[in-house]
Amino acid sequence: MTAPRPSAPAGAPAAVPPTGGRGPAAPADAPAPRRTGGGAETEPTVVRAPEPAPARGAATDDRTAAGASGPPGAAGSGRDGRAPAMAASRAATAPVLRVDLDAIRANWAQACRLGAPGRLSAVLKADAYGLGLAPVARALAEAGCAAFWVNDLDEAQRLLAVAPGAQAFCLMGLADATPAAFAALGAIPALVSLAEVEACARWAAAAGRPMRAALQLDTGLGRLGLSEAEAARLAAEPERLAGLELAALVSHLAAYNLPDDPGNAAQLALLERLACGLPRAVLSLSASSGLFLGPEWRQGLARVGSALFGTQTSVVRQPGLRPCYSLEAPVIAVAAHPAGRRLGYRGAGELSRPSRIATIAAGYADGLPQVYAEAGRPHVQGRRVAVVGGVAMNLTMLDVTDLPEAAARPGARAVLLDAAAPVEPVAEAMACAPNVLLTQVGAAVRKEYLGA
Known part of the structure; x- marks a missing residue:
């Protein structure tokens, strides 16, 4: 279910109804068939x-x-x-x-109003949803956004070039980069496995200084992140996290667009339970639609993506977005x-x-x-x-x-x-x-x- 379709501009003629049937799809470059019978066509x-x-x-x-x-x-x-x-x-x-940066700034301000008292961050992965990471990040930084989520180290480098000093979280974890590369740039990998946790801990021990990282926990979506058993293992063996400064504990709602889905509350409860056994860090679970789920979701560090660009991603219409x-x-x-x-x-x-x-x-x-x-x-x-x-x-x-x-x-x-x-x-x-x-x-x- 999506937002209602807006009415046509005043004075607009009705759309011409489809006329004639549609045959099976043709190859994109196939020649159009010639009409046969009924006399010759008039040349346009x-x-x-x-x-x-x-x-x-x-x-x-x-x-x-x-x-x-x-x-x-x-x-x-x-x-x-x-x-x-x-x-x-x-x-x-x-x-x-044409990308209206003023609309993006206004949507950020609206999200901040809805998200209070929690903190908000901006999701600009995949080149800011295809709209251009650098100009969008610069506009949001000017509007007061201080934390961003991108895909990888390459996007983090582009982000920090226009928003120096911002927090740049990388949702793909280390990917093919090294802990040293993240530390040198000042980007924060959102670690997705025990192997990545161990790699960052080894680097911190060798470098003699802590490494900032976030930790992704799988609470129900089933993509990236530590399982419940792996999180329990870290809780039982805290030395595995030695040298890491956890900037956030991150998870993702599977039914983000369905406010009444019982899975949402179950995921929140599981994240809070797993967090009790880990070093203290801000929780990050809600995305754009989460701001509309109720006050209990407006805590921690929300990740706002689609709402920045004025797209509706929930069965509940999100008001005030351009x-x-x-x-x-x-x-x-x-x-x-x-x-x-x-x-x-x-x-x-x-x-x-x-x-x-x-x-x-x-x-x-x-x-x-x-x-x-x-x-x-x-x-x-x-x-x-x-x-x-x-x-x-x-x-x-x-x-x-x-x-x-x-x-x-x-x-x-x-x-x-x-x-x-x-x-x-x-x-x-x-x-x-x-x-x-x-x-x-x-x-x-x-x-x-x-x-x-």
Whole structure:
């Protein structure tokens, strides 16, 4: 169950209903079948976008202008290493994800209000859910966030470059890095096994100084972390933890989005019981949805991830959150087609009336799932339009018949995801969490930042 779908903008025409059946999926690059029988088709009138002029300024990318270092691309290049002129040219014919940093700051402030009296931290793993670790971390640090969770040492290095002095917890534990590397950077591994505990204790003994670490405990999710038996072993043999300064005892709710699931209370009780036998450290169990489970969950160190970006991940709507994303794509061609014309691979859509169809430069290679054709709520200049003929690799067609010609011509922008066309309905159709869609889109497309 997800949040209710918002109503269409005022004055928007109703979305064009699907017309014609959908056959089995065709290969992405298969040619569309020709219509047979019933006479020849009328050739469409097509208007195409002019060759794009170089953009006035390069978009802010989290690995270049936003301050992070390292590949992909050399300094001053596009995200894939293109020269600036090539990147600017592509910007006019490719989708862009606009990330509103002011919305992220506002969502952080809302989470802090809800999470009191507990402490809050920000989860920016997987490149801040695909939205760009460096600019998002900088914005949150400016808003007062002092503790972050990332995947590994590489992400911790990028984080600390823009938020020096912050706590940088690494959820994958040591992974393939050494305790010495974590200590040198000042990052905190959230250890996932007895072997990692022993490796850090050995390093602390050899270095002659303590090592800061968190300890992950498996209380029911079954992924990473020490089992109940392993935690009991540490409690019985405290010398195994010699030299470690525990910054947190961490676990993860399996039914985080279901407030009434009895497993939540059982996991909290188990974590508290295991903690009694271990060195004193703050407990970290609640994630974004945990802030809405009740006062007993607003303790310790909550980890806020999806709420920062305005996505709804609980069956209980989380109030006061602003979507921070806007996925836009340019119109590159507009064609007039007669009624009865079938469009898309295998004639996936049939037009019920004479129509103007805009082709936009966005598709599943940009993270847009094919189910978007049915579940998406795209709009052009605030007016709803319908997808026709499915979602291809780099192109999607929209029915813009009901829009003024000036509103949907080559060079215009279609909005595919934003506060009025949120990720939740599409994710529901995908049978996945909203973060899945947000992360895959963010990883695939160029990003620009507002409120930097």
